[in-house]
Structure formats: C-alpha cells, structure tokens
Amino acid sequence: MSSDPRGSAPDTVTVVGTGRAGAAPDTVVLDLQLEGRGATVAEALQALSDASAACHDALPDTHLRTSDLGVHARHDHTGSGGIVGYTATQSLTLRNPDPTAAGDLVRRLSEVVGDALGVNGLRAELSDTTELERRARELAFEEARARAEQYAALAGRAVTGVLRVRETGDGPVSPFPRADVRLAMASGPVVRAADHEVTATVEVTWELGD
Numbered sequence: 106m107s108s109d110p111r112g113s114a115p116d117t118v119t120v121v122g123t124g125r126a127g128a129a130p131d132t133v134v135l136d137l138q139l140e141g142r143g144a145t146v147a148e149a150l151q152a153l154s155d156a157s158a159a160c161h162d163a164l165p166d167t168h169l170r171t172s173d174l175g176v177h178a179r180h181d182h183t184g185s186g187g188i189v190g191y192t193a194t195q196s197l198t199l200r201n202p203d204p205t206a207a208g209d210l211v212r213r214l215s216e217v218v219g220d221a222l223g224v225n226g227l228r229a230e231l232s233d234t235t236e237l238e239r240r241a242r243e244l245a246f247e248e249a250r251a252r253a254e255q256y257a258a259l260a261g262r263a264v265t266g267v268l269r270v271r272e273t274g275d276g277p278v279s280p281f282p283r284a285d286v287r288l289a290m291a292s293g294p295v296v297r298a299a300d301h302e303v304t305a306t307v308e309v310t311w312e313l314g315d
Contacts, residue, residue, distance in 0.1 A: 117310050117315040118253050120249050120309060123253075124305050126239040126302065127246065127300040128300060132200060132202055132231070133206065133207045133227060134229075135211065135226075135227050139196070140221050149192055149193040152193065157197070160197065162217070164214070167196060167201050174195050175195075175219070176191055176192070204211070211224060234303055238303055240271040244287075245307040264314075265314035267268070268312050273307065
C-alpha cells in the first residue's frame with residue numbers, strides 16, 4: 106500500500122491476480138514422418154511418393170500437410186563404409202476434429218505404409234480459445250479484488266475503486282496443456298487427450314478509502 110505524504114494522491118494497494126480456465130480439446134494434431142528407401146536417389150524418392158499417396162488415399166477426409174523433404178545416403182557400417190542405398194524423408198502433419206481418433210488414424214496409416222511411417226508426437230488443441238481467455242481474465246480480476254480487499258481489511262481500510270489495470274506476462278493469455286497427452290503404440294494405439302488450459306495474469310491498483 107502507498108500514499109502521498111502531501112495528501113494530493115489517494116492511498117492505493119497494488120496486487121496481482123491469476124486466472125485459469127480449461128476445456129476439452131476439439132482437435133488433434135499428429136506430427137508424422139514418412140520415409141522411402143531405394144538403391145538410388147530416384148528410387149528412394151519414388152518410394153516416398155508412393156507412401157505419401159497411400160496416406161492421402163487412406164484418409165481422404167483428413168487434412169494432411171507435407172513439408173521438409175530430405176534425402177540422405179545410407180552407409181555400410183559393418184564393412185567398407187560405402188554407400189548401400191538412399192533414404193528419402195518427409196514430414197507429415199495431420200489435423201483431425203476428433204481428439205479421440207488419433208490412435209485409429211495412426212493404425213490406418215500404418216496398415217497402408219508399414220514401417221515407412223514414424224510418429225514424432227501429437228498434441229491436442231482447442232480451435233477457438235476466445236471464451237477461455239475471457240473466463241481466465243475474469244478469474245484473474247476476481248482474485249486481484251479478493252487480495253486487495255484482504256489487504257485493505259488488515260489495514261482497517263476499504264477498497265473504493267480501480268485506478269489502474271495492467272495485463273502482465275509474455276502475452277495476454279498463454280495456452281498450455283493441463284496434463285500429458287499419451288500415445289501407446291503397442292497393441293493398437295491408445296490416446297488420452299488432456300484438457301486445454303489458458304492462463305491470464307493481471308496487475309490492478311485499487312484506491313483505498315476509510
């Protein structure tokens with residue numbers, strides 16, 4: 106709490122409040138990798154192209170985005186160390202509006218491309234966080250008010266109004282997973298999607314009265 110010794114400024118208390126709001130995700134994003142092998146670069150690229158086409162054919166109604174094409178040589182690590190073939194790789198990002206479908210999607214792709222498919226990770230997302238952001242800000246402000254009222258009561262004063270509000274942190278609202286998203290790749294993938302949570306932090310300066 107602070108006051109101006111000349112009495113020209115009101116007594117104030119400045120506090121910080123944090124609010125969090127969560128909801129079930131409505132989208133799953135899979136980060137995959139495809140590879141194709143061949144004795145030559147051309148054969149490796151063709152094998153990769155075939156695997157990519159098979160993935161698109163297997164999931165015609167799912168958004169698939171390819172990126173990061175690369176080719177590298179495979180060497181003989183048991184003998185001469187010479188080149189024994191080539192491997193072409195490509196990243197594949199898959200988005201689906203059903204967070205519970207990730208395991209089935211991976212299974213369907215692995216059935217058509219086999220060991221050419223790799224899973225680098227998955228994440229569950231919420232397509233629209235507007236309502237969560239609004240609720241998180243409300244909770245942050247409510248917490249700031251409760252803290253200010255407690256300090257005022259301890260000092261024998263009362264909160265009479267707001268003089269300043271400032272949202273703090275790296276950004277207005279920061280999304281993060283409430284729990285891990287687990288993917289079991291043993292006998293049929295099992296996916297448990299975590300809630301999507303946003304947090305907001307606000308600094309509020311309150312005026313104090315008698």
